[in-house]
Amino acid sequence: SNVKRSGESMGANRYDLLFGVVTSEALWRFSSTDIQGGFDFERRDKILRTYVRNAYVYHLNEIFSTIRNEYTDWDKPIVHPINVRDSTLEALSDGHTVSPLLKVALLHSRRGASTHLFHFNYQPKDTDYHERLGSVRGEDLSYVLGQPLVSGHPYFPHNYSRQDMSVSETLVNFFTNFAKTGNPNEPRHHHASSKEKPHHRGLTWEPYEPNSQLYLSVGVKSRMKSHYR
Secondary structure, three states: OEEEEEEEEOOEEEEEEEEEEEOEOOHHHOOHHHHHHOOOHHHHHHHHHHHHHHHOOOOHHHHHHHHHHHOOOOOOOOOOHHHHHHHHHHHHHHHHHHHHHHHHHHHHHHOOOOEEEEEEOOOOOOOOOOHHHOOEOOOOHHHHOOHHHHOOOOOOOOOOOHHHHHHHHHHHHHHHHHHHHOOOOOOOOOOOOOOOOOOOOOOOOOOOOOOOOEEEEEOOOOEEEEOOO
């Protein structure tokens, strides 16, 4: 997340807040065997019970049953181990990261403070992970830091594509604007570092608010969406 002081109101400190999530926030909790081949319901239940036991104090059985029910596709009598892995990954990602962050966004925006949320929904072609996993924790950092715009030099040389450069340019533009003004949309200043037309032009990153719950989906064609997850 990125926080910037914006002033004071009625004696309380107010801050502008910008933060984001990736699709598979909790992938790091799984072994390479789990990731590659998936697992059965028995292992899923063991993973979820461990999470509930470590995260909560009371009503553990009820919480476990609720999570298992919400992240089970009851319409499919036979479920492939990969699908079990995907639903378990989503449950842990939501529990560990997404749900707490959305709670912060809701509370922060209710105070009338500027709040901006993004989902890094981009996956480079040469990623180490399967396409169905989506973006993985940490993959967004190189794009936020602008590494594709300088071919990763000097410490992380890499042959980035024009598409990678365009996505990075969008994030760098929004983040630098936010750092300067507390608003990711101002000032708009484009550095033509890639041959592709930057797709952040004409796109306004609307703030996250309790009713609309708008967020920026960052990808090949970035767009505003609502109610993440």
